[in-house]
Amino acid sequence: MLVRHTLRRPAIHLSIPSACTPSTRHLVSLPRHNQSSPAITTTTTGRRRTMATRCGTPPSSSALEKLPSSSIRVLRTVESVRRWRKPHQLDQRRVALVPTMGALHEGHLSLVRAAARENHHVVVSVYVNPAQFGVAEDLASYPVTWEADAAALVALDRELADDGHNLGRISAVFVPSTQEMYPGGFPGQEVDSKGSFVSITPVGEVLEGRSRPTFFRGVATVCMKLFNIVQPERVYFGQKDVQQTVVIKRMVRDFMLPIEVVVGPTTRAADGLALSSRNVYLGERRRPVATVLYRALCAAEKAYKDGAKDRETVLGAATRVLETTLAEQMALGQEGRVRFEVDYISLADPDTMEELQAVDPARGGILSGAVRMLPVEAPREGEDLGHSGGPLVRLIDNIILPPVA
Numbered sequence: 053m054l055v056r057h058t059l060r061r062p063a064i065h066l067s068i069p070s071a072c073t074p075s076t077r078h079l080v081s082l083p084r085h086n087q088s089s090p091a092i093t094t095t096t097t098g099r100r101r102t103m104a105t106r107c108g109t110p111p112s113s114s115a116l117e118k119l120p121s122s123s124i125r126v127l128r129t130v131e132s133v134r135r136w137r138k139p140h141q142l143d144q145r146r147v148a149l150v151p152t153m154g155a156l157h158e159g160h161l162s163l164v165r166a167a168a169r170e171n172h173h174v175v176v177s178v179y180v181n182p183a184q185f186g187v188a189e190d191l192a193s194y195p196v197t198w199e200a201d202a203a204a205l206v207a208l209d210r211e212l213a214d215d216g217h218n219l220g221r222i223s224a225v226f227v228p229s230t231q232e233m234y235p236g237g238f239p240g241q242e243v244d245s246k247g248s249f250v251s252i253t254p255v256g257e258v259l260e261g262r263s264r265p266t267f268f269r270g271v272a273t274v275c276m277k278l279f280n281i282v283q284p285e286r287v288y289f290g291q292k293d294v295q296q297t298v299v300i301k302r303m304v305r306d307f308m309l310p311i312e313v314v315v316g317p318t319t320r321a322a323d324g325l326a327l328s329s330r331n332v333y334l335g336e337r338r339r340p341v342a343t344v345l346y347r348a349l350c351a352a353e354k355a356y357k358d359g360a361k362d363r364e365t366v367l368g369a370a371t372r373v374l375e376t377t378l379a380e381q382m383a384l385g386q387e388g389r390v391r392f393e394v395d396y397i398s399l400a401d402p403d404t405m406e407e408l409q410a411v412d413p414a415r416g417g418i419l420s421g422a423v424r425m426l427p428v429e430a431p432r433e434g435e436d437l438g439h440s441g442g443p444l445v446r447l448i449d450n451i452i453l454p455p456v457a
């Protein structure tokens with residue numbers, strides 16, 4: 053058998069319910085069909101992409117650097133952010149932070165729009181944090197598109213200025229170096245690296261944390277640094293990375309950070325694929341098949357809405373979509389098929405991410421999954437394989453099953 057198709061189901065632990073922190077807010081509570089996000093395509097045509105060498109950061113700074121034809125400050129050091137931030141503490145202007153790793157797409161921009169609606173100043177951070185990539189992961193090829201990102205922010209800032217409904221605009225972009233973010237030296241990407249880390253467990257150990265053992269330690273650590281540097285009143289994260297939002301909310305609660313965490317809905321392409329910086333690696337053959345995960349999650353959501361609450365029925369609906377799609381692909385032969393492996397499909401508690409045997413409608417649940425889209429085996433003449441020759445691409449997605457009052 054050429055294809056490994058595993059549905060890994062994590063050990064089941066029933067959750068201990070914990071209350072949502074008051075400092076947490078969802079901009080929209082999900083199901084895709086209720087979303088009003090515009091249909092967006094993931095094309096990156098015309099954007100210059102460079103490899104994410106850790107030196108692949110924007111050019112070095114001058115005293116009051118701004119993005120071209122804009123008032124957006126470019127801040128590169130902790131000290132420059134502190135200097136920029138100080139007057140806003142005194143004038144009581146609300147500052148929001150949108151953390152990103154660059155390669156900006158409409159998903160990121162939707163978070164910036166949300167932040168500008170209800171805050172006086174929006175700071176966007178662009179930093180590819182090496183600590184959240186495992187040693188064997190795609191740090192070296194992670195897309196870095198600084199010029200396109202800068203242009204997207206300038207264009208969005210103009211849009212925000214023209215639209216009279218915003219409290220604020222994009223005031224600054226924070227683009228630190230790794231030396232700036234890890235002043236004591238970068239601790240390394242290994243699981244047993246020594247250094248100053250923030251670990252949020254056990255929620256950071258399941259699902260994504262199981263597949264990427266250093267991921268949430270890296271995310272929590274860099275977010276704690278970003279929060280301490282920018283000192284935002286509000287931070288904006290995308291539901292696309294749902295477990296990340298749960299980890300960040302937990303960190304904010306447990307470390308008593310005076311910050312409100314706002315979660316924006318997942319922006320999708322017209323066919324349902326969640327926008328992701330990594331989609332550029334898919335290429336023309338894998339791109340349409342990459343919707344399989346979302347289609348599987350939608351089938352599970354439908355089973356739930358049709359009345360099923362138990363794990364077997366709900367996730368069974370997702371599994372059937374995955375298996376049928378894989379069988380269809382395998383029938384196409386090497387020249388036509390797309391191979392994928394399922395990393396996990398999960399039905400989990402919304403606060404702990406622990407697997408559920410059944411959904412309590414009063415609490416709801418989170419359907420999530422990860423698939424690995426394997427490289428094309430036998431490319432056709434002239435076939436567009438995607439950025440960097442179309443390597444393995446790991447995609448994640450989720451649907452929230454909201455509590456029923």
Ligand SMILES: Nc1ncnc2c1ncn2[C@@H]1O[C@H](COP(=O)(O)OP(=O)(O)OP(=O)(O)O)[C@@H](O)[C@H]1O
Pocket residue numbers: 151152153154158159160162163288289290291292293316317318319320326327328329330331
């Ligand atoms: N499609 C999307 N809709 C809404 N928010 C998103 C979307 N994609 C990413 N975000 C959010 O943008 C923020 C920055 O994410 P990031 O820079 O890692 O982009 P990404 O597209 O998730 O990249 P990756 O390919 O690494 O997953 C995160 O809070 C993330 O959840």
Ligand SMILES: CC(C)(CO)[C@@H](O)C(=O)[O-]
Pocket residue numbers: 151152153179181184271274275293296
């Ligand atoms: C939150 C984040 C910017 C931390 O590096 C990253 O995990 C991301 O882009 O989702």
Ligand code: BAL
Pocket residue numbers: 153184185293
């Ligand atoms: N959006 C999550 C960042 C990562 O996969 O590293």
